[in-house]
């Protein structure tokens with residue numbers, strides 16, 4: 001669908017990482033971009049740089065989400081915001097589990113509920129969900145992160161059923177490791193943690209960049225209107241999923 005068919009986008013997680021890069025590209029493509037996140041300063045920087053409209057909102061606050069974007073006519077919804085944690089369910093606090101489910105899944109569902117009916121009514125729209133290889137493969141990631149991303153994978157497919165017969169497209173972008181702040185945030189979010197995470201997870205690795213993700217999104221949107229790109233799995237060439245563990249006792 002040519003980008004000119006679309007005029008308005010909502011992007012979550014737009015204060016940094018993939019979301020900021022996606023918001024920038026959509027603005028460059030001529031759309032009015034509504035950029036959502038909690039960090040006001042960063043959203044304002046994005047707004048200055050790209051013309052995006054900043055909305056300081058916590059995805060876990062459904063009433064705030066509805067007030068921010070519930071009345072907009074949205075053509076492209078990019079559900080990008082996400083959080084993770086180190087360790088697995090054995091290391092989790094009560095609030096870890098709640099936050100992972102609330103941001104990665106509940107917020108995505110609530111926002112989709114608010115925006116998708118308008119797309120259906122106008123017979124025009126594209127939902128792009130950023131999942132993760134954690135939703136498809138088992139490895140040493142956080143159990144709840146894996147669970148929420150598996151749900152995002154399933155939701156993405158189910159939305160195709162929910163909107164059958166309408167010109168609504170749904171694309172899941174499923175990345176392996178991408179150079180962003182996510183691991184630094186996992187480690188506490190301080191400048192020291194960011195540096196430590198960079199050394200541990202990125203230094204010496206050829207990870208994906210946010211540009212790689214943006215280009216995938218661009219392709220999915222720009223492809224002709226009779227084509228739905230359902231899922232794009234992108235991994236660094238040197239990262240492979242799978243592997244079987246058999247512990248000897």
Ligand SMILES: NC(=O)c1ccc[n+]([C@@H]2O[C@H](COP(=O)([O-])OP(=O)(O)OC[C@H]3O[C@@H](n4cnc5c(N)ncnc54)[C@H](OP(=O)(O)O)[C@@H]3O)[C@@H](O)[C@H]2O)c1
Nearest residue numbers: 013015017018037038039059081082132177178180181182
């Ligand atoms: N980086 C990777 O290796 C990787 C791999 C696979 C999948 N992913 C997925 O890709 C997506 C983007 O990740 P990223 O790597 O770009 O992460 P990131 O750099 O850590 O950015 C996360 C974004 O989510 C927003 N966010 C977090 N909690 C929020 C909340 N409660 N309310 C509103 N916004 C919230 C953050 O904004 P504020 O803090 O300003 O609110 C930020 O803009 C996520 O869904 C992630 O799970 C990442």
